[in-house]
Amino acid sequence: MTSSIINKLKEKFLSKKVIARVIIFIxxxxxxxxxxxxxxxxxxxxVVVQQxxxxxxxxxxxxxxxxxxxxxxxxxxxxxxxxKDFSKxxxxxxxxxxxxxxxxxxxxxxxIEGVFLYDKNANMIVQYPKDKxxxxxxxxxxxxxxxxxxKSFVGKEYFDKSKSSFKLNIYEPVFQGExxxxxxxxxxxxxxxxxxxxxxxxxxxxxxxMVKDQYGIILMHPVKEQIGINVIETRKQMHPDLDFEExxxxxxxxxxxxxGTAIYYSYWWGDNVLKKARKLSAYTPVKLxxxxxxxxxxxxxxxxxxxxxRFLGIVMGIAAxxxxxxxxxxxxxxxxxxxxxxxEEETKYLKMLNEASEKLRKKEAELYHSHKLKMIxxxxxxxxxDINNLLTPILGYSELLMTSMPKNSEYYEDVEEIFNxxxxxxxxxxxxLVFSRKDNxxxxxxxININDVLKQTIKLLxxxxxxxxxxxxxIKENCGYIRANFTQIHQxxxxxxxxxxxxxxxxxxxxxxxxxxxxxxxxxxINEKLLKERKYVELSIxxxxxxxxxxTKSRIFDPFFTTKTIGEGTGLGLFVVQSVIDKYEGVITxxxxxxxxxxxxxxxxxxxxxxxxxxxxxxxxxxxxNKKRILIVDDNEKIVKxxxxxxxxxxxxxxxxxxxxxxxxxxxxxxxxFDLVITDxxxxxxxxxxxxxxxxxxxEDIKVILITGYVxxxxxDVNNLEFIDAYVSKPIEIGKLSEIIKNMI
Numbered sequence: 001m002t003s004s005i006i007n008k009l010k011e012k013f014l015s016k017k018v019i020a021r022v023i024i025f026i027x028x029x030x031x032x033x034x035x036x037x038x039x040x041x042x043x044x045x046x047v048v049v050q051q052x053x054x055x056x057x058x059x060x061x062x063x064x065x066x067x068x069x070x071x072x073x074x075x076x077x078x079x080x081x082x083x084k085d086f087s088k089x090x091x092x093x094x095x096x097x098x099x100x101x102x103x104x105x106x107x108x109x110x111x112i113e114g115v116f117l118y119d120k121n122a123n124m125i126v127q128y129p130k131d132k133x134x135x136x137x138x139x140x141x142x143x144x145x146x147x148x149x150x151k152s153f154v155g156k157e158y159f160d161k162s163k164s165s166f167k168l169n170i171y172e173p174v175f176q177g178e179x180x181x182x183x184x185x186x187x188x189x190x191x192x193x194x195x196x197x198x199x200x201x202x203x204x205x206x207x208x209x210m211v212k213d214q215y216g217i218i219l220m221h222p223v224k225e226q227i228g229i230n231v232i233e234t235r236k237q238m239h240p241d242l243d244f245e246e247x248x249x250x251x252x253x254x255x256x257x258x259x260g261t262a263i264y265y266s267y268w269w270g271d272n273v274l275k276k277a278r279k280l281s282a283y284t285p286v287k288l289x290x291x292x293x294x295x296x297x298x299x300x301x302x303x304x305x306x307x308x309x310r311f312l313g314i315v316m317g318i319a320a321x322x323x324x325x326x327x328x329x330x331x332x333x334x335x336x337x338x339x340x341x342x343x344e345e346e347t348k349y350l351k352m353l354n355e356a357s358e359k360l361r362k363k364e365a366e367l368y369h370s371h372k373l374k375m376i377x378x379x380x381x382x383x384x385x386d387i388n389n390l391l392t393p394i395l396g397y398s399e400l401l402m403t404s405m406p407k408n409s410e411y412y413e414d415v416e417e418i419f420n421x422x423x424x425x426x427x428x429x430x431x432x433l434v435f436s437r438k439d440n441x442x443x444x445x446x447x448i449n450i451n452d453v454l455k456q457t458i459k460l461l462x463x464x465x466x467x468x469x470x471x472x473x474x475i476k477e478n479c480g481y482i483r484a485n486f487t488q489i490h491q492x493x494x495x496x497x498x499x500x501x502x503x504x505x506x507x508x509x510x511x512x513x514x515x516x517x518x519x520x521x522x523x524x525x526i527n528e529k530l531l532k533e534r535k536y537v538e539l540s541i542x543x544x545x546x547x548x549x550x551x552t553k554s555r556i557f558d559p560f561f562t563t564k565t566i567g568e569g570t571g572l573g574l575f576v577v578q579s580v581i582d583k584y585e586g587v588i589t590x591x592x593x594x595x596x597x598x599x600x601x602x603x604x605x606x607x608x609x610x611x612x613x614x615x616x617x618x619x620x621x622x623x624x625x626n627k628k629r630i631l632i633v634d635d636n637e638k639i640v641k642x643x644x645x646x647x648x649x650x651x652x653x654x655x656x657x658x659x660x661x662x663x664x665x666x667x668x669x670x671x672x673x674f675d676l677v678i679t680d681x682x683x684x685x686x687x688x689x690x691x692x693x694x695x696x697x698x699x700e701d702i703k704v705i706l707i708t709g710y711v712x713x714x715x716x717d718v719n720n721l722e723f724i725d726a727y728v729s730k731p732i733e734i735g736k737l738s739e740i741i742k743n744m745i
Contacts, residue, residue, distance in 0.1 A: 029323065036319055040312045044305075048280070051304055052261040055282035055297045058201060060259070062209065062295050063284045065197045065383070070170065070288060072390075073112070074152050077172040077184055080104055087174050090117070090181045094126050101128040101184075111192055113167070116185040117174075120147045125182060139169070143183050146171045150180060154289045157190060157219060159228050166190040166219045166227065194220040198295075206268065207299030214292050216251055223270045235269070242267065242274065250281060254294045259284040263301065278302070318357060325350060387429050389636060391731035395422035396642040399734045403649075426731050447481045447607060448489065450537050454515055457493040468508045469501055476516040479537050480606040488580045489604075495577050496541045496600050503545025503598060514540040523603060527587045535606040536586075542599040548592040556590065628745050629673050632656045633663040633691065634680040634707065639732075643678070646734035652741070660686035667698050675745050676703045678728075678737075692723040703744045707732065 080086055086100050101115045105128050108115075117126045122143040142155045155169035167189050174182040190211075198209050198220065211220040216231045229235065232251055236244060246264040253260060261282045267274040278301035286293040329343055398419040405412055458471060465471070482489070500511045518538050523530035530536060548556070557578045581588050585605055592598035630652050634640045640656040647654050655674075657663040660683050667674060677695055681688040692704040706724045726740050 025327065028326075032319055032323065036312075036315055040308070040315065043311065044308045047304055047308060048263070048301075051280060051299075052282055055203065055280065055299065056259065056261055056284065058203070059209075059282045059284040059295050059297050061383075062198055062201065063286045066193060066286050066293075066295075067288075069111075069193060069197060070154060073108070073170055073186060073188065074154070074172065076104070076108065077170065077186055078152070080184060081172050081174045087176050087181055090119075090125065090174060090176070097126045098128060101126060105129065108186075111188065111196070113187045113189050116187070118143055118183045118185060120180050120183065122183075139185070142169065142171060143185075146173050146183050147180055150175075156291065157213065160189075163189070164224065164227065190219050203297050204299035204303045206303070207297065209295065209297050211286075212254075212294050212296070214255055214257065214294070216255060219293060226269060239267075239274065243276065254283045254296060257285045257287075257292050257294075278305075280304070314357075318353070321353075322350065387425065388730035389639070391422050391425050391429070392636075393638045393642045394418065395426065395731040396639075396646055396734055398422060400642075400646050403734075422731060423733070426729075445483055445485055447483055448486050450479050450482055450489070450515065450539075450604070451475065451477065453486060453489050454493060454513070454539070457490050457497070458513065461494070461497050465501055465511075469504060470510050471497075472510055472512045474512065474514040479515055479517045480535070482537060482584070482604050483607050484584050484604070492577050492580055492602065493539070493541075495574070496602075499574070500541055500543035500545060500598070500600075503543050503547070505546060509544040512540070512542040514538075514542070517606060518603075526601075527589065527603070529587050530603055531605075536603045537606055539602040539604075540599060541601075542597065544597045547594040547596050547598055549594055553590060553592050557588075628675040629653045629655065630676045630678060630741070631663060631666065631674050632678045633660055633683070634658065635660075635683045636680070639680075643732070643734075643737075647738065647741075650738050650741075660691050664691070664694060664698075667695060667702075671699050674702060676705065676741060678705045678707065680707045689723065696723050705737075705740065705744070 080100060083100070086097065090097065097117060101117065105112065105115050115128050116124060118124055118139070120143070122140045138156060138158065142153060146153045150173055152173075153171040155171065157166045157168045159165075160167050167187055170186045170188065172184045173180045174184060194211070198211070199222065201209060203209060208222045210218060210222075210226070212218050212231055216233070218226050218229055218231055221227050232244060232248055235242075243265070247266045250262050250264050250266075253262070259282075261280070263278065263280055265276050265278055268277060280299050280301055281296055283294055283296040286295060325346060329346065332343065398415050401415045402412065402419060405415070454475060458473065462471060497511060497513070504511075516538055518536055520530065520532040520534045520536070523534075523536045523538075524532045557574050578588055581602060581604070587603045589601045589603075590598060591601075628651075630647060632640050632643050632647075632654060633656075634643075635658050637658050640658060644654045644656050655666070657666065660679070663677075663679075664686075667677075677692075679688045679691050683691075686694075688706050692706065695702055695704055703725045704723060705726045705728055708727055708729050725744060728737055728740060
C-alpha cells in the first residue's frame with residue numbers, strides 16, 4: 001500500500017510536464033534577476049557619476065576661492081606700495097612706515113599673521129606685530145626673485161613647527177621711481193584659508209576636504225596630525241602592513257596637476273582601527289605662480305551605496321511580488337479556466353502597483369535634485385554676500401576718486417578701470433543670485449528697451465564668436481519696453497546664443513537672431529500661458545548646428561541635465577534661462593531636428609509706453625542750497641565711511657552709526673533734525689525692516705532707504721518691508737544713490 005502511494009507521487013512530480021514547468025519557472029526567475037541587476041547597476045552608476053560631478057564642481061569652487069583669496073591679499077599689499085608717502089620714507093622714517101604697516105595689519109588681522117618690510121638685500125627694516133618672527137628660510141631667494149622680476153611673488157609654503165601648521169609668504173616690491181627701494185612681505189597661515197574657505201563645506205557625513213602640495217605633502221587636513229606628512233611615503237612608514245596600491249594610483253594622477261574623479265579603496269586615517277573602505281574622490285589643482293596645490297574632496301562610497309541598496313530591496317520586493325502573482329496566475333489558469341474575472345482584477349492591481357512605484361521613483365528624483373539645488377544655491381548666495389560687501393567700498397571710493405580728479409589726470413583711466421570692473425562684478429553677483437534664488441525679489445526691476453539689450457549683447461557676441469560663425473540679424477526697430485532686470489535679460493540672450501554656437505561645434509554656421517512684437521491673440525495660439533489681452537515681444541534664436549533628438553529636447557530644461565562630458569558643462573544654463581523667463585510671466589519654446597539645427601523662441605510681455613528718460617544731467621553734481629540731514633546705519637564701518645565721504649560733497653549733512661540701537665537713540669533725541677535714513681538690511685542687533693518700522697513710529701515723514709545685498713530666507717522680515725521708501729542694492733554707486741535721495745527729499 002505504502003509503496004503504491006510513493007510510486008504515484010513519483011509519477012506526479014517527476015512527470016515531463018512538471019519538470020518542464022519547473023525549468024520554465026527557474027528560467028523566468030533567472031531572467032528577472034538579471035534584469036533587476038542590470039537596472040540596479042545602471043541606477044547605481046548614474047548616482048555615482050552625478051555625485052562625482054557635484055564633488056568636482058565643489059572642488060573647482062574651492063580652488064577658485066583660494067585663488068581669489070590670494071589675489072585679494074596681493075592687491076591689498078599693492079595699495080600700500082602705491083602710496084608715494086610710504087615709499088619715500090624707506091628707510092628714513094621707521095615710525096611712519098610702522099604706522100602704515102600697523103594700519104594694514106589691523107585691517108587684515110583676521111587673515112594674516114604679520115607684515116614685514118625688507119630692503120632689496122633681504123634685510124628686515126620693520127615688522128608688525130613686533131613679536132612676530134618670520135622663520136621662513138627661503139626669504140633671501142624669494143626676495144631676490146621679486147627684485148629680479150620687479151613683480152608680485154607668491155612664495156612656497158613652509159612648515160612652522162611651533163604652530164604645527166604651514167604658512168605662506170606673499171611679496172610685493174616698493175618702488176622709488178623705477179628702482180626698488182624695498183619689499184613688503186605678508187605671512188598667511190594656511191589654517192586660516194582652510195577654516196574660512198574649506199572647512200565649512202561638508203561632503204557627506206564622514207567625508208572631508210584636504211589640500212596637498214605638488215609633491216604630496218599634506219598642507220591642510222581636518223585631522224591636525226596629518227598635516228605635514230607625505231600622503232603616501234609617511235603613511236607607508238607608519239603602516240607598513242596596509243595596502244596602498246589604489247591610493248598610490250590616485251595620488252599619482254592628482255600630482256599631474258589635472259582635475260578629475262576616482263573610486264578607490266583606502267582607509268579613514270582618523271579612525272582608531274584602520275579598515276579598508278571604498279571612497280569617492282574629486283580633485284582640482286590650485287595654481288599659485290610656478291607651483292600648484294591639489295584640493296581633494298573625499299566621501300564614503302557607502303553613503304551612496306546605502307540608499308541604492310534600499311532601492312534594490314524595494315525592486316526585489318516588487319519583483320518577488322510580481323513573480324508570485326504570475327506564478328499563481330499561471331497555476332490558476334492551468335487548474336481553473338473559469339477564474340478570468342479574478343485574474344483580470346489581479347492584473348489591474350499589478351498595473352496600479354507599477355504606476356505607484358514609478359511615481360515614487362519620480363518623487364525621489366525630484367527631491368534629490370531639489371536638495372542639490374538648495375546646497376549649491378546656499379553656497380552661491382553666501383559667496384555673493386561676501387563679494388557684495390567687498391565690492392561696495394571698491395565701487396564707492398573709485399567713483400569718489402573719479403569725481404575728485406580731472407579727466408586728463410595721470411590716474412583717471414586707472415581709477416575708471418577699477419570702477420568699471422566693480423560694476424561688472426556687481427552684474428556678475430546679480431547673475432549668481434538669479435541661480436541661487438536668493439534675490440527674494442530684491443533684484444532691480446526696471447523698464448528696459450528690448451532692442452537696446454539685444455543690440456548690446458550681439459555686439460559683445462561678435463567680439464567673442466569666431467569669424468566662421470555668422471550672426472544674421474533680423475531685428476524690428478522699436479519693439480517696445482519690458483519690465484525686467486537688464487542683466488538677466490542680457491544673460492538669457494547670451495546663453496541661448498552661446499548654446500547655438502556650441503551646437504555648431506567649431507564648423508561654419510549661421511545664428512539667425514530675429515526680434516519683433518506680436519499681439520496677444522497670436523501669442524495665445526502659440527502657448528496658452530500667454531494672455532490674449534497683452535502684447536508680447538518675440539525673440540527667436542536659430543542655429544544651423546547638430547540639432548537634438550526628441551528625448552534630449554524633452555529634458556534640456558531639467559536641472560543638471562547636459563549632453564557634455566564631465567567638467568565641460570553643469571546642465572544649469574537653460575534651467576536658469578527658463579526660471580528667469582517664468583519669473584517675468586514669459587514662455588520659452590524649442591524646435592529642433594537632428595542634422596538641421598535648433599530654434600529657441602522667447603516670449604516676454606510688453607508694457608505700455610512711458611517717458612523713460614530721466615533728466616539726470618540737470619541734477620547730477622548740483623549742491624543743495626538748504627542742507628538736509630541724513631543718517632546712515634550699517635554695521636560695516638568701511639561702508640558707512642565711504643558713503644559719508646561720497647554724499648557730503650553733494651550738500652548733505654551726513655551722520656553715521658554702526659549700531660542700529662545707537663541710531664534709534666539718536667533719532668529719539670534728535671527726531672526733528674533728520675530728513676532721511678539709509679540702513680543696511682542685515683545687522684546683528686536689529687534688521688533693516690524692523691528698524692524702518694520703529695523709525696516711522698518716531699516720525700512718519702522720515703524717508704527710509706534700504707541697502708540690500710544677499711537676503712537669506714531665514715532672515716527675511718517680510719512684514720516690515722512696507723515701511724521702506726526705496727531700495728539700493730550692493731555694491732552701491734554713489735551717483736545712483738544720490739539721484740534716489742534727490743528724488744525723495
